[in-house]
Amino acid sequence: MIQVEEALSIIAENSTNMPIQKIAVSKALGYVLAETVYSPINMPPFRQSAMDGYAFIHSERHQYDIVGISQAGDHSNLKLNPNETVRIFTGAFVPDNADTVIMQEHVMANDKSILITIMPEQFANVRSKGEQIQKEEVVFEANTLITPAAIGFLACLGITEIEVYKKPKVTILVTGNELVEPGKKLSKGKIYESNSVMLEAALQTIGIKKTKVYKVKDSLKATKKALKSILKKSDIILVSGGISVGDYDFVKEALLENGVEELFYKINQKPGKPMFFGSKNETLVFALPGNPASSLTNFYIYVYPAIKNRMGFSDTHLPKLVRKLNTSFTNTTGKTLFLKALYDETNVTILESQSSAMLNTFAIANSLLIVPYDTENLKKGELVTLLPID
């Protein structure tokens, strides 16, 4: 049995980057760049007006004759005389020999001329060519996460394709004779199978949209056979159930017989102690506990950073928050606890029911509060660390 931090290190060490793929910028939300991107153009590509107003050659003069117009999209490069001005709009081309734009609120105008009422500084309201980024300059370094703003920035530079790390193919294998599909009749001694839809949804929250789900009965033969085929086509495998210490748990044996190397089994934590982590080639295998809340806890704590690691994220953990604890708490287990909790801007409250079997507390929690195994007492008002899961 190992400690949480050690388990996280072993997972990180064994999570290799996924292969690289080209992808359309418009489809790249949530992917991570696998290349440094350079700008193919100057941005702005020409001197641009930052205002609706009038372009002119800055001087002491206050009155100018209107000799033309420059709308966004135009390119009429009028040569201005010192007494002339061009009506201009935000984003439009500034004629080459104009150096200043006066905003329209600071002139009096008729159809033919303007009178400047508040004189701007020379060069005011003109965005110079390449002011934001120059051609060949770095747009984004490798390992940048593609956000909506990043997509907008790449698109405004005319970039349509980028190289990113592929998303891992994740397969879920559910074991358990006691499990019945929701919607079917629940016969005696059975429970509804809920971990697969829960894990699929959790995967969706980090952009893994398609997950294959397989279900097998509790037998070594069936589990072994299913794993053999799944191992070939998956980058990450989540096995749900069949990993606790009971005599009827075949999963570990089926994994080892399929050539999966055991990297650890059991973590000194609650909930979620019985977890197997192993690998075969680049494929990672997490055999998660069958209890729904334990399963989801270990997903957030272990699977989530592994997926982010494989996708090329530079920061692979859930962001940690620090909050003031609303109550005192005693940890006599000697285990690291992950407690379902509700935080607000300043405080965090530990929720009442912490059972590993059920999810109702998890469904109203917005965080997991971490109590380290070697912390016995948390005082009311003490600062504690939590992982937000909302």
Added chain:
Amino acid sequence: MIQVEEALSIIAENSTNMPIQKIAVSKALGYVLAETVYSPINMPPFRQSAMDGYAFIHSERHQYDIVGISQAGDHSNLKLNPNETVRIFTGAFVPDNADTVIMQEHVMANDKSILITIMPEQFANVRSKGEQIQKEEVVFEANTLITPAAIGFLACLGITEIEVYKKPKVTILVTGNELVEPGKKLSKGKIYESNSVMLEAALQTIGIKKTKVYKVKDSLKATKKALKSILKKSDIILVSGGISVGDYDFVKEALLENGVEELFYKINQKPGKPMFFGSKNETLVFALPGNPASSLTNFYIYVYPAIKNRMGFSDTHLPKLVRKLNTSFTNTTGKTLFLKALYDETNVTILESQSSAMLNTFAIANSLLIVPYDTENLKKGELVTLLPID
């Protein structure tokens, strides 16, 4: 011109709930419940063992004969005598007249009998029927957001369908003669059109996966015609560009002529001042500024809560964070500022370039720091409010 808070109130008042639809639980991630859900079963549905161990009738006795086995999924209801025990596994059915389960680590056992080494309390390790939720009890109130844990909880109760608020159909209408598709050649005076892919991506982050995008030239006729058809089939319309004070901005006119009621135009803020908000029947229209960073700012500040409102969220704003400001800052504009900023666990740094035209700062920011219009000076170390956008 109105203040930010007033704009937010007007938007909230005019954002009606979307119609209700039935949806499969497995597809419901990110939707909001439109009904109160009651449990169709007791959970657990029977008395369950919480451990791998042995079920028995609690007494002073330490030695018991093994007379059977109860695996997960079984329903062999053995009637035990006081000196008898049943081998049992986590989640398995506890025979009706057994009252206690001893964990296997606390016995010495052979094939035929066990000797208890550490006697548990009576009723230990037995989950009673309906302990987590009783039949007909409330599972979730209306307006609960469907998270992975909520999906798991609904599924484990055998619930396959729920009623949720539909997601709004969002249409983006891009205007501007200056705009060229990324990938094409950039002729003089033109820039690449990037707002549509950026807004599509921003919509994806709140679960709006399919967005229709239309592009029109800067003409009243074209804009009017496009809006007429879009208004019929959209719940929310985002118009990008064509809303600033320039003579060549037709959008407002085209909206009004299509019967869209103006609810406000222009907000006392920077960036993002020139924004039109209106409605026709239940459809909301946001005419966003064409500058990419202004457009994305107003998306997060205004469109985001409107979508959440329509989807039935009870809390519709971006979660606000409070952080310590790393530098001093002076606001002489009299406007509410939304500054691209980077926060960590305790501090926030205002990023250097705050131009409304470009997105490079936005792409590395993880938050918008709010400086209210009536705040002139922020001191270093002062607590400030920000909206996380990561």
